Amino acid sequence: MKKFQLGEFEEVVMLTVGVLYQEAYGVSIKKEIEQRLDRSVSVGALQSALKRLENKGYLRSYAGEATQERAGRPKRYFEITAYGKQALEYVRSTRNALWDAIPKIALDVKYLS
Amino acid sequence: MKPSPPKYLLRFFRWFCHPDLHPFIEGDLLELYEERVKDMGKKKANIRFAWDVLLLFRPSIIRPLNQSQSVNHTAMFRNYFTIALRTLWQQKGYSALNILGLSLGLVCTFLLVLWIRDEVAYDRFHEHNEQLYRVMRHVYIGDDIETSDRVTWNIAQVLKDQYPEVEEVAVITPTRLVMQRDEQSIREEGIYATPDFFRMFSWDLIQGEEAEVLGRPSSLAISRTLAQKYFGDEWRSQALGSTVHDDVYGQGDFTITGVFEDICFQSSLQFDFVLPMVVYEERNPWLYNWNNSGPRIFVQIQAGTNGAALSAKITDIQNEHIEGFRSDLFLQSYADQHLYSSFKDGKQAGGRIEYVRMFGVVALIILLIASINFVNLATARSMRRAREIGVRKAIGARKGSLVTQFMGESFLLVFVAFGLAMALVILALPFFNVLTEKQVSLASFSGSTLLLFLGTAVLMALLAGFYPAFYLSSFDAVRILRGSFRLGGGGTQLRQGLVVFQFTISILLIGSSIIIYQQIDYIHSKNLGLDRENVISMPLEGPMREKFNIVKEKLLRDPGIASVTATSESPLEVGSNTHSVSWRGRDPDAQISMNILMVDFDFLETMKMKLVEGRSFDPKFGTDSFNYIINRRALEVMEFEEPLGEELSFWGATGTIVGVVEDFHMASLYSEILPTIIQLRPKVTGQLFLRTQPGRTREAIASLENVARQFNPSYPFEYDFLDDTFRQTYRSEMVVGKLAGYFTGLVLFIACLGLFGLAAYAAERRNKEISIRKVLGATVTSIVTLLSKDFLKLILIGSIIAIPVAWYLMSRWLQNFAYSIEINGWIFAVAGLLALLIAWITISFQSIRAALANPVDSLRNE
Numbered sequence: 001m002k003k004f005q006l007g008e009f010e011e012v013v014m015l016t017v018g019v020l021y022q023e024a025y026g027v028s029i030k031k032e033i034e035q036r037l038d039r040s041v042s043v044g045a046l047q048s049a050l051k052r053l054e055n056k057g058y059l060r061s062y063a064g065e066a067t068q069e070r071a072g073r074p075k076r077y078f079e080i081t082a083y084g085k086q087a088l089e090y091v092r093s094t095r096n097a098l099w100d101a102i103p104k105i106a107l108d109v110k111y112l113s
Numbered sequence: 114m115k116p117s118p119p120k121y122l123l124r125f126f127r128w129f130c131h132p133d134l135h136p137f138i139e140g141d142l143l144e145l146y147e148e149r150v151k152d153m154g155k156k157k158a159n160i161r162f163a164w165d166v167l168l169l170f171r172p173s174i175i176r177p178l179n180q181s182q183s184v185n186h187t188a189m190f191r192n193y194f195t196i197a198l199r200t201l202w203q204q205k206g207y208s209a210l211n212i213l214g215l216s217l218g219l220v221c222t223f224l225l226v227l228w229i230r231d232e233v234a235y236d237r238f239h240e241h242n243e244q245l246y247r248v249m250r251h252v253y254i255g256d257d258i259e260t261s262d263r264v265t266w267n268i269a270q271v272l273k274d275q276y277p278e279v280e281e282v283a284v285i286t287p288t289r290l291v292m293q294r295d296e297q298s299i300r301e302e303g304i305y306a307t308p309d310f311f312r313m314f315s316w317d318l319i320q321g322e323e324a325e326v327l328g329r330p331s332s333l334a335i336s337r338t339l340a341q342k343y344f345g346d347e348w349r350s351q352a353l354g355s356t357v358h359d360d361v362y363g364q365g366d367f368t369i370t371g372v373f374e375d376i377c378f379q380s381s382l383q384f385d386f387v388l389p390m391v392v393y394e395e396r397n398p399w400l401y402n403w404n405n406s407g408p409r410i411f412v413q414i415q416a417g418t419n420g421a422a423l424s425a426k427i428t429d430i431q432n433e434h435i436e437g438f439r440s441d442l443f444l445q446s447y448a449d450q451h452l453y454s455s456f457k458d459g460k461q462a463g464g465r466i467e468y469v470r471m472f473g474v475v476a477l478i479i480l481l482i483a484s485i486n487f488v489n490l491a492t493a494r495s496m497r498r499a500r501e502i503g504v505r506k507a508i509g510a511r512k513g514s515l516v517t518q519f520m521g522e523s524f525l526l527v528f529v530a531f532g533l534a535m536a537l538v539i540l541a542l543p544f545f546n547v548l549t550e551k552q553v554s555l556a557s558f559s560g561s562t563l564l565l566f567l568g569t570a571v572l573m574a575l576l577a578g579f580y581p582a583f584y585l586s587s588f589d590a591v592r593i594l595r596g597s598f599r600l601g602g603g604g605t606q607l608r609q610g611l612v613v614f615q616f617t618i619s620i621l622l623i624g625s626s627i628i629i630y631q632q633i634d635y636i637h638s639k640n641l642g643l644d645r646e647n648v649i650s651m652p653l654e655g656p657m658r659e660k661f662n663i664v665k666e667k668l669l670r671d672p673g674i675a676s677v678t679a680t681s682e683s684p685l686e687v688g689s690n691t692h693s694v695s696w697r698g699r700d701p702d703a704q705i706s707m708n709i710l711m712v713d714f715d716f717l718e719t720m721k722m723k724l725v726e727g728r729s730f731d732p733k734f735g736t737d738s739f740n741y742i743i744n745r746r747a748l749e750v751m752e753f754e755e756p757l758g759e760e761l762s763f764w765g766a767t768g769t770i771v772g773v774v775e776d777f778h779m780a781s782l783y784s785e786i787l788p789t790i791i792q793l794r795p796k797v798t799g800q801l802f803l804r805t806q807p808g809r810t811r812e813a814i815a816s817l818e819n820v821a822r823q824f825n826p827s828y829p830f831e832y833d834f835l836d837d838t839f840r841q842t843y844r845s846e847m848v849v850g851k852l853a854g855y856f857t858g859l860v861l862f863i864a865c866l867g868l869f870g871l872a873a874y875a876a877e878r879r880n881k882e883i884s885i886r887k888v889l890g891a892t893v894t895s896i897v898t899l900l901s902k903d904f905l906k907l908i909l910i911g912s913i914i915a916i917p918v919a920w921y922l923m924s925r926w927l928q929n930f931a932y933s934i935e936i937n938g939w940i941f942a943v944a945g946l947l948a949l950l951i952a953w954i955t956i957s958f959q960s961i962r963a964a965l966a967n968p969v970d971s972l973r974n975e
Contacts, residue, residue, distance in 0.1 A: 026141035043145070044168030047138055051173050063137070069147065071117075073140025 004087040005056065012037065013049050014058060014088055017078045025064065025075040026050075050078060058084030116150045118143070118162045126166045131176045138169065189514070190521075196501070197522045207494065207870055211487055212530050214866040215573065218483025219527075219534035221859050222569050224545055225476035227538075227553050228852075230562065232469050235379045235451035239315040241413050244280070245447035246420050248272070248410040250431065251459045253439040254692070254706045260456035262409050264431075266400040268442065269307070269410050271430050278423050281413040283310040284390055285382075291359050291829060294343055298829040301339060303386035305393040311371075313413045314382075320353050321371025327389045333357055333367035334387040340372045348372070365392075378552050381451050403434035411447065420444055438692065468849055478618055479860055480573055485611045486867035487523065487577035493608060493874045495585050502585060503593030515586035523578025531570045548855070549848055580607075608871065609907055615864040616911030616948055617918075622857040623944035624919040628936060629850045632927060635934045636843055642744075642777025643684060644721035648835035649813065653679050653801040657824040661713065661795065664820055671816040673809030678719040679798035681711035684777065685839055694763040694790065696751050705750060708787050709763075711794035717742070717774060719804045727757045727772030730793045737793045739768035745776045747788035761790065768792075778932075785931040802835070861948065865955045868904060872956040876900060876963035884968035893964045900960035901953060908952050912945035919944075 006014070016032045017024040029050075030041050053059040064075035080088070117123075126142070127135060142165060149158035201208040239245060248268060252259045269282045285306040291298050308327040311318060311334075318326065319337060326334045340348035344355070357367045367388065376383055390408075399405050414420055424444035431440045445453070454464035505515060539555065546553055657664050658679075665677045694707045716722075717729045725745060730737045741761055743751070753759050756770050776786045805813035814832065821830045840847075876883070883896055920936060927933040 026137065027144050030141075030145075042168040043138065043141060043165045044171055044174065047134065047141075047169065048171055048173035051134070070140040070144050073136050073143060075140060076137035 004090045006087055006091050010049055010053055011091060014053060014080060014084060017059060018080055024078045057081060058087050116155055118146050119159060122163055122166050129170060129175050131174060193518045193521050197525050207490055210866050210870045211490055211526055214483050214486040214863050215527055215530035216533040217859060217863050218479050219530055219570060220537045221479040221856060222476045223534060223538045223566055225472045226565055228549060229469050229473055231551050231553055232465060236381050237448045242448055244413045244416055246412050246444040247447055247450060249443055249445050251441045258459040263406045264410050265403055265406045266408050267403055268430055272412055278414050278418040279412050280415050281309045281313045283307050283313050283411045284408045286393060286408040290386060292343060292357060298827055300829045300831060301385050304384045305388045305390045307390045317374035319372045319374055326371035330389055330391050331366060331368050332370040332389050334371035334373055335369060336373055336375050336385045338375050339385050403431060475856055482615050482618060482860055483863050484573055484576035485615055488580050489608045489611055489867050490870045491581035492584055493871055498585060499588055499593045502588045503590045506590035507594060512586045516582045519582035519585050520578045524574045527570050527574035548851055612907045613911045616908045617915045619861045619864045620912045620915035620944050620948045621919045622860055623947055624941050625923055626853045626857045627940050627944060628923045629853050631934050633846055633850045642722060642775045645835040645839055647805045647807055648802055649832050650800055650802050650835055651832040653799055655825045655828055660824060664824060667820050668803060668816060671813060673806050673812040675804040675806050676715050676719045677803045678715040679713040679801050681797050681799055683800060684710060684720060691763055694761055696761050697759060708789040710789060710791050711797050712791055713795045713798055719802050722777055723775040725773040725775055729772060740771040741768050742772040742774055742791040743770055744774050744789045746786050747790060748773050750788045861951060865951055868952055869955045872904060872959040876959045880971045883963050884971045887968040896964035897960045901956050904956050905953060908949050916941040
């Protein structure tokens with residue numbers, strides 16, 4: 001049963017939104033991911049992921065104040081919803097369950113080779 | 114000032130971005146941009162910016178196509194539709210003009226598209242189409258290069274043996290066969306061909322095996338028509354295996370080994386039967402001589418090989434075996450032979466492709482002219498719609514939706530016109546087929562043709578609707594509703610420009626048609642140096658030929674027959690020529706080709722050729738078979754002061770010149786008159802010519818048939834009129850001339866439809882002005898002049914532009930002919946005046962009506 005739909009990139013974005021708490025908007029999320037995960041993120045990919053997450057109800061957004069350095073354009077801040085939190089927890093618990101289910105020997109082999 | 118990213122990228126982004134997201138994302142983009150400018154400079158920042166914008170172009174970010182889903186589009190479109198129909202209905206006259214103009218334009222374009230598609234499809238139906246080529250040669254004759262597809266038989270063997278690229282080779286040559294049906298002899302046209310012929314080309318064999326059809330020397334393949342003709346409806350069981358006996362041409366007995374589907378008319382090769390080439394080879398040993406040519410050779414190259422490369426390699430196959438002249442071989446793609454048939458100075462020089470291009474351009478022009486009518490009428494009458502536009506805008510219509518509405522109207526009109534045009538095309542097809550000598554049927558309307566038609570209609574709707582839609586939707590709502598709206602001058606100028614364009618084209622076409630007609634007329638009436646009226650010809654063969662003197666005597670007993678002669682070839686198409694004539698004082702290095710025509714007594718008399726000096730051949734002089742008559746052109750080449758009595762020798766014989774005749778045309782008027790020697794050789798004649806007394810043709814034919822039946826009972830009786838034969842040569846010019854004439858008429862008509870509408874509108878708009886003028890004492894003439902002046906001025910400008918263009922184009926066309934008319938200035942004067950006159954009549958309808966109207970009617974409404 002697919003309870004929560006969350007792709008890898010979406011998960012990263014959500015977690016970053018959580019990390020940034022109150023300061024999560026387009027550019028800051030992008031920078032945070034780039035810095036922490038050492039991968040480049042395009043504005044397009046990020047924005048469409050954000051939109052998708054918002055549509056799914058995992059995130060919600062609100063318009064921030066207009067600032068001078070953005071030529072008067074307001075920021076759009078994101079935060080995780082309760083439903084989003086559930087989704088993250090679900091993902092985490094399924095992963096953990098999977099980790100726990102791996103017999104030790106399987107991982108030993110991997111270290112040997 | 115802060116650095117800002119390229120404006121157009123930002124605009125592009127704003128254009129496509131979803132309006133809800135746009136300010137935030139743009140903010141992000143700008144923030145990033147600013148930072149990047151600091152970090153890595155403006156240039157790199159710009160590139161990254163562009164990249165970001167590009168990556169943002171994805172479905173989740175792009176704005177939805179319909180701005181607001183909530184608006185009820187069906188209702189809106191239904192409203193547009195209702196309004197369009199009401200407008201159409203309210204202005205019946207204009208709608209009829211518009212629809213008629215558009216549909217006539219479409220009809221012309223469709224017919225031209227059919228014609229062009231038919232021309233282009235020629236010879237392309239063979240399965241191996243891409244690999245088929247025909248062997249051609251450039252023969253160097255003096256300073257001229259003649260190009261022909263008649264080549265030497267031996268080339269086929271060389272191509273087969275020494276060129277691995279060549280897969281198959283077929284050799285063909287035309288022939289005839291006399292077949293019997295119900296005691297009647299009928300001559301059929303066909304070819305000899307080598308066995309590969311059926312394998313290379315996709316002739317559709319109904320009966321018989323491809324590999325064996327021409328396998329034995331006694332094989333014979335016939336067409337379905339022939340099979341039906343000689344074996345009736347039972348041909349499927351009767352034909353195969355039957356024997357055909359032809360003793361007329363001494364071909365012998367043949368057994369039918371195959372029946373093929375009739376050759377479709379889109380094939381350049383046309384034949385009703387095929388005989389094995391070996392039969393011809395055995396009887397014509399001259400074939401094997403490298404100096405002789407006659408048959409046609411076709412090759413099929415290996416798939417994937419380059420025909421052009423092979424063409425370059427075979428150039429000298431014949432040159433290695435011959436001396437004294439040069440004959441460069443080359444390959445022409447088989448499918449190109451119909452459209453690219455002309456060669457000049459050893460280079461491809463057009464052919465029918467020129468007509469295809471010409472009519473392609475004409476089709477586009479007609480489309481344009483018909484669309485212009487719509488543009489003109491729509492913009493001229495836009496005042497009537499102004500209030501509607503104002504109200505629509507006031508209650509919130511965007512410019513875009515108005516454009517949609519007006520484009521929709523043009524599509525609606527074109528759609529109606531399209532239906533009408535399709536009906537007209539179907540009605541006009543039989544007439545079109547007769548005119549163009551084609552066989553286009555409804556069945557040949559493939560999906561792609563219909564698609565092309567639809568595409569044409571859409572193009573027309575766009576052409577016609579584009580400008581009015583943008584023009585009308587740009588009206589200022591406030592000014593319209595306040596009542597202070599006046600049409601600017603821009604629209605008027607554009608309309609005037611378009612009218613000038615229409616009439617420029619019309620006058621151009623009129624002028625060109627007149628010149629094409631004149632040239633055709635010139636060809637027909639040109640003094641050919643012989644009188645081709647009242648001359649009947651028939652093939653001279655069998656006993657009739659052996660007893661020609663008795664035949665002649667019998668024929669001359671009919672008072673309706675003035676004179677009788679026989680020749681080796683028709684004097685209108687002399688084919689045999691030689692380079693080897695020698696005379697006193699000839700420059701030994703000069704290559705001079707001379708035509709040789711072999712005739713019987715009374716030749717000059719029957720053809721009514723004029724003697725310049727000397728005498729005609731006469732039985733009273735026993736030695737005339739060694740005497741020659743030359744034409745004036747030959748005299749010029751030989752440069753004799755006193756030609757009579759000079760000696761000529763060629764083909765191993767020497768004789769003296771006894772007469773000089775006026776030049777006469779032997780080949781088509783595309784080529785020049787060649788020096789010609791007429792020789793008395795009753796033994797080698799093959800065609801009988803007789804001149805009838807004017808008006809007694811029927812009796813003459815009756816006695817000719819009598820004599821023919823008596824002497825040649827087993828031969829078919831067939832005869833031709835010399836002037837018919839001559840006319841056949843210029844058939845394609847005549848078809849093109851007729852087509853050009855009809856299309857010119859239609860273009861002029863369409864242009865006049867538009868003018869009619871404009872004049873009507875002008876008269877309507879100036880209604881009050883005219884009434885006041887009349888009240889103040891203006892005469893009808895002065896008012897008609899007032900209304901006509903503006904339009905006639907435009908047509909005058911049109912003719913001034915058209916004349917030089919037509920002059921240039923037509924002088925290029927006339928260069929194709931060795932003998933052509935001079936372009937006269939008066940032709941264009943006539944064309945211009947004609948257009949002016951027709952336009953004036955068109956306008957007069959309206960202006961006279963306006964001028965005659967009672968001024969009270971329009972003034973008391975105030």
